[in-house]
Amino acid sequence: MKHKELSIRFCGIAGDGVVSSGKILAGTVASIGLFVMVNDIYSAEIRGLGKSTTTVRFSGKKIHSMGDGVDLLVGMAGKESISELVEVKSGGAVIYESSEPGELVEGESLAGHIPPDVRGYAVPLKRLANEASGSNRGRNIVAIGALCYMYSLPPEIFINHITKLFQRKGESVVENNVKAFRLGYDYCQENYPLREEFDLPAAGEAKKLISGNEAVARGAMNCGLQIYAGYPITPATKIMEYCAKDLPPLGGWTIQVEDEIAAISTVVGSWFAGKRAMTATSGPGLALMSEMINLAVMAEIPAVIVDVQRGGPSTGLPTKVEQSDLNIALYGGAGDSPRVVMAPADSEESYSGIQLAFDLAEKYQTPVIFLSDLFLGQRIETAILKEKIDRNRSTRKKATAEDLKNYVRYQLTDDGVSPWIVPGESGAFYTVTGLEHNLQGNPNYEAEVHQSMTEKRHRKFESMIQDIPPADVIGDEDAAIGIASWGSTIGAILEGMEIAREKGVKSKLIKSIMIHPQHEESFRRFFDSCQRIIVAEMNFQGQYAALLKSRYGIKPVEMHLPAVNPVSPKAIAQKIMEVNDELTQ
Amino acid sequence: MADQVLPEQPIISTDIIDRKWIDVNIPCKNACPIRTDIPGYIQAIMDGDYEKAYLINRRDNVLPSILGRVCHRPCESACRHGRDGYGDPVSICFLKRSAADYGMKPLDIEITPNGKTVAVIGSGPSGLTAANDLAQLGYAVTVFEQFDEPGGMLRYGLPEFRLPVDIVHQDVQSILDFGVELKTGIRVAGNDKLKQLAGEFDAVVVAGGCMAPKTLDLPGIEAKGSFYGLEFMMAGNLGEIDYPIRNVVVIGGGFTAVDCARLAFRLGAEKITVAFLYTKEMMSAGAHEIEAMEAEGVEFAFLVTPNAIVEKNGRVSGLRMLRNELLQGRSIKTIPDSDFVIDVDTVVFAIGQKGESDVIEDDERQKIPNLFLAGDFRNGASTVIEAAADGRKTAREVHTFLSGKEFQEYVRIEPAAGTGRKREFDFIPRQPMDELPLRERRDKTKEVELGFSQERALIESRRCYLCHYNFQIDISRCIYCMACIDVMPVDCIKMATNIEIADDGNLIYQETKEWSEVQAIVIDNNKCIRCGNCYRACPVNCITISKYSLEIEERV
Amino acid sequence: MKYVIIGAGVAGVTAAETVRKIDSDGEIVLIGKEQFLPYKRYLLTEFFCGTISKEQLFSLSCEDLKRLKITFRKGQLAKSVDFENKKVKLFHNETVSYDKLLIATGGKPRIGPALRSFEKNLQLYYSLEDILLIKEKLDSVRTCVVFGQGLSTLDLMAGLKNLKKEVIYITKKPRAFFPLLQSNSDVDVHQFLSEKGVKIITNDRPVSVEKRDDKFIVETFNGEKLTADLVFAWDDYRPNIRFLENTKIDRKIGILVNEQLRTSVEDVYAAGDCAEIYHPKIKNYWINFGYPNAIEQGETAGKNMTGLNENYRIRETLVFHVLGKPFEARWWE
Secondary structure: OEEOEEEEEEEEEOOOOHHHHHHHHHHHHHHOOOEEEEEEEOOOOOOOOOEEEEEEEEEOOOOOOOOOOEEEEEEOOHHHHHHHHHHEEEEEEEEEEOOOOOOEOOOOOOHHHOOOOOEEEEEOHHHHHHHHHOOOOOHHHHHHHHHHHHOOOOHHHHHHHHHHHHHHHOHHHHHHHHHHHHHHHHHHHHHOOOOOEEOOOOOOOOOOEEEHHHHHHHHHHHOOOOEEEEOOOOOOHHHHHHHHHHOHHHOOEEEEOOOHHHHHHHHHHHHHOOOOEEEEEOHHHHHHHHHHHHHHHHHOOOEEEEEEEOEOOOOOEOOOOOOOOHHHHHHOOOOOOOOEEEOOOOHHHHHHHHHHHHHHHHHHOOEEEEEEEHHHHHOEEEOOOOOOOOOOOOOOOOOOHHHHHOOOOOOOOOOOOOOOOOOOOOOOOOOOOOOOEOOOOOEOOOHHHHHHHHHHHHHHHHHHHHHOOOOEEEEOOOOOEEEEEOOOHHHHHHHHHHHHHHOOOOOEEEEOOEEEOOOHHHHHHHHHOOOEEEEEEOOOOOHHHHHHHHHHOOOOEEEEOOOOOOOOHHHHHHHHHHHHHHHHO | OOOOOOOOOOEEEOOHHHHHHHHHHOHHHHHOOOOOOHHHHHHHHHOOOHHHHHHHHHHHHOOHHHHHHHOOOHHHHHOHHHOOOOOOOOOHHHHHHHHHHHHOOOOOOOOOOOOOEEEEEOOOHHHHHHHHHHHHOOOEEEEEEOOOOOOOHHHHOOOOOOOOHHHHHHHHHHHHOOOOEEEEOOOOOOHHHHHHHHHHOOEEEEOOOOOEEOOOOOOOOOOEOEEEHHHHHHHHHOOOOOOOOOEEEEEOOOHHHHHHHHHHHHOOOOEEEEEEOOOHHHOOOOHHHHHHHHHOOOEEEEOEEEEEEEEEOOEEEEEEEEEEEEEHHHEEEEOOOOOEEEEOOEEEEOOOEEOOOOOOOHHHHHHOOOEEEOHHHHHOOOOHHHHHHHHHHHHHHHHHHHHOOOEEEEEEEEEEOOOOOOHHHHHOOOOOOOEOOHHHOOOOOOOOEOOOOHHHHHHHHHOOOOOOEEEEEOOOOOOOOOHHHHHOOOOOEEEEEEEEEOOOOOEEEEEOOOHHHOOEEEEOOOOOOOOOHHHHHOOOOOEEEEEEEEEEEEOO | OEEEEEOOOHHHHHHHHHHHHHOOOOEEEEEEOOOOOOEOHHHHHHHHHOOOOOHHHEOOOHHHHHHOOEEEEEOOOEEEEEOOOOEEEEOOOEEEEOOEEEEOOOEEEEOOHHHHOOHHHOEOOOOHHHHHHHHHHHHHOOEEEEEOOOHHHHHHHHHHHHOOOEEEEEOOOOOOOOOEOHHHOOOOHHHHHHHOOOEEEOOOOEEEEEEEOOEEEEEEOOOOEEEEOEEEEOOEEEEOOHHHOOOOOOEOOOEEOOOOOEOOOOOEEEOHHHEEEEEOOOOEEEEOOOHHHHHHHHHHHHHHHOOOOOOOOOOOOEEEEEOOEEEEEOOOO
16 A cells, blocks of 8 residues: 555653654654644643643645544553544554553553554564663654654655754764664564555655744744743743744843733833734633733734634633634724734744734734634644745834824824834824823813724724735635635645545635735635535634624535544535535435 | 762671572572572673683582583573563573683682591582582592493483583593592492491492483383483494484483484484473473474474384384373373384383482491482482582581581672663573584584684673662652653562561562552562663662672581 | 454354354454454465455454454464463453453464574465565565475465466475375375476475575575575474463463363363364374364354353365365375
């Protein structure tokens, strides 16, 4: 059997080296130009012996999602891996530990649960690791050696990568790890000589691996982020970690403050002073930030808030994915409180999208909520980033000499955007308040003032259209079935559409990083061209569907997908088929 | 460094618990009838000190070159390295041979003659060992040997391709170097002869071995071509078989049977079958020898009982046998009507030996107080090492009898800073010994096993777990971090609860997986393979190592 | 009642099916060490020659296993049995307890001590894995050396000749000999093989098999030097019961059983190529090689495991075809 793509999951507990296995495998295949996506799932406990898995999916073709099921499960920890067996495809394989000291109780071993349509490979991971290095460390490398043989992958690429990876730890570490790899490889060769093949394309240029979170951080830093303020929260913490490491050398600041309210306050304050600032949080943090975001809307101060969504409500499911913060992002504030809401679909979009977020925020003096999610943020994928470092980037509508002659902060303009000077710039002063205000910024509660100011704050969103890209339409233009979705669900949909197409059913997808405002024209045109519309998203309420229904008056088939694990392409394909069946009846 | 514990002085213990620790935890030593300090000499080889390794062997088992070739290796079947899942036992025997090959040297022992004389009858393993021990204690020893050359079964009962004659001479000479007098060609037998000898010497040790075959009353047993094992061996060795042998069946399952079959191969036999009453598992010959025999093309017939020799003109032409049925308790019964005949020209009955009955009568023996029996003559046919061990036992009996002094065992416990082992050593495969190519094995004098090179001996020695090291966790310093449990190679470290010290000093505890119940983390030394993983992993240095050795001395 | 069957060959599978027919509730665990669903070993040569497909080899599908409620432990090796505590210990240190145990681990080519150090260079012809591996290499193979006794070698040589390979057969005996029935005495197998182009070397045996580049150099006891692309060599075909070493169960070459296929240990049965039984007619212990017997024994053992007391009826002969000629064999060696 020749595999066009492979999905390999490592499952273990603390100390098993699960995450580094994923990194080594992914790094190796990316180094020869394959496309890779890696998804780690940790236990919810902050510390302890909870189980974690990492799944690496790679192919010669671009990968959009983690796909359905895995070809190989590496059970570093036997008992914990049992529940992962359902994910193994029919005809797939399992590597299990066969040198665990002591007697395993019947039924508590991974081997005892392997279904008959799956091959089980007993590999003495611990024993071989000890043979290589004298300790249990390195059993993940043994497993990688084993799977390298199993799928006829060239061992040199792994050895090269391992050598590079461990070089700075010294010669003997490299030697031990290469030995561990070889022992795993040789063990499989000797004991399980029959093997499968991976359809290895000609070696291409090495690809970079990047997670959604890293892409956000890098994107922000490359377009002039000066101040990052945040309070750690799973799954957004990594963004802060990247900023903490890389921002200060660029001359910026990363501040860990006491809570999310302080974080957003710091961000709004920084922007008030004209500095590009950002915070990243997850649902519970966003809820705390609502009030301050409200202030930014009212005072027309930009802000960039990244929400790496996790399961909610409340503290919810810290390590599981959900797309259920759309409503709070769109509507979470007092009064008529418009804000920009964006949602990238992959790492590449996370990178370019966050830069657009900064540009829009600054240009239109409004908060932007950037909705990533746990899956998107944590997964690592091969991405082609058009990196350009421009730390002085600015889109501020500065006050001209003309404006300064009689400067008012909240001047009414056609596009709703007022010329803006920041404290420290000479020529004018103004008041900023959360109260409704007049042109100068002084509190004023007159009906006409409120009316005109409210209109002004909303007018910005209409004029913003010139700066936002039209939505992308992907798939068969003549398809009767149209799909709309957002965020990381897009990846699964792209693959689901591919599966359906292989079965002869055409479909198309509309996707836009902009949730609000949207390039409505392209959406209308798209919806008009479809006989049936499917809206798919990872939440119970159908938050995006509700938005689209009210905005475009459509009557879609809604997929409210159970939000704990990333969406399955198969489920999408199945829905497309179902809708197609209804259509053709 | 505050937490570094400096080695203390060795402890000399006569506590039964420490003695027991050795028996349970050094399985090779415990399995050795003569209690050779196996980890001790293997560690010496590890250190490259072959002389020390030889001297330990020379002290403990007297005949290292011989035993390094023909010992039946009870130690290896007990070796921890051979336990389920841990590969193959250490090649203890081959290493012993290496110690002799590379470290043999004349002994430099000061002997103070005590003026007493001892006669030893028989120069087999038990006689030689008794002579050695007594000579070292100061006795003037004279050894009487009935054949021309010393060695007894070592010389005449074992084929040269397993034990070359000069090797026997070497080890014998090492004993004669103590001033032991050897008189060959003298057969001492009969009540009167012995009584006379007992008068001339302060003590007499009869180590006459088991030279007489157990006989079988089988039709045709007298036909030409029918031999008893030892008879065949001697005739074969001396080239006294005067007809071409082609089809041979050897009856028996012991070392002699295997040796006879292999000798038959060298004598040119084309088809050789070892026929045994029981099954392969019940063969007492060593697995190693059986395998060498199989490699030489010898076949088996199990569960058969010889029934009659088919004669033709006074010569063996066939063997009639019956099939056996295994009964409960490993006994057998022949199956009625199951007889069959195989064509053979030679039948060898290697079914056991016994002491020669004419040496001394039981009743008479009782009457001579300074007469001692030793080895196989006392216990019936056994193995070289068992005979040697019994020779030593007898020597001590003689010494106690003549001097009134008893012997006392004690345990020396030395704190150690490490074992010198690495975990990687546990994965070295058992080193094979180079052997004579099959095609050259038709020569009966060519030794088959060629010995380890020094390099290979060193590699093999690293495989030894060095079980004489005792690993213990100091509970008062343990912080229950489980770092040791994470790295343990077998289930050798346990979380214990309900800990008790039994009357016999044994630690009794229950294993638990519940954190709340844990009272201590303990190392089960019986499962411990001394890999040192825990010692290295422990963050608080609460694991101590001490080396146990057994010594014996005259009680003062 | 929990039935554990070690060995997923014909005997083991038949026993499992038989048990299920009688006891619809009992738990059945079938342990097979190979990485495949249960398959019919006796069809391997046909698969080797390409006359049947791989799918036709399998005797139970995943659905069958589900329907019959058989827990199939695929690719799991039993490494020892603790008869005292009625537990089977698997390679990965898990123990499986049983109420009734059937050992049906079959036979397996054994490489004797003389050739053991060359094991890496020897090809076996025994499992589906072997065949699949041979098939991968087959195109580049012209000459094969075959050494071994017994009908499995004859079967192999027939297969190789069918595939138009050069075959050199080495036998310890003075003539190529196989345990065929008296009624075949009119056919001289030695001559028959020679006529079919098999080169036969008699009274000899290989003592070394070295790899040189892509070829193997075989040296024999008598000093003959042969070059081959593949060397098939095993000394004999033996019951696969090494995992019972150091246990109290009575064995000779195979596990000794009575007519009801009970072993010397209570609640433990043996069937198929690993069971040895006294045969009064030939006055010898006898391993009843071959699949019709495996089916028969599997059935008998299965029944008796559920508490019946059925005697095994010995099936005397089996007809098989070698290069288009029918042979009758009694399948003992």
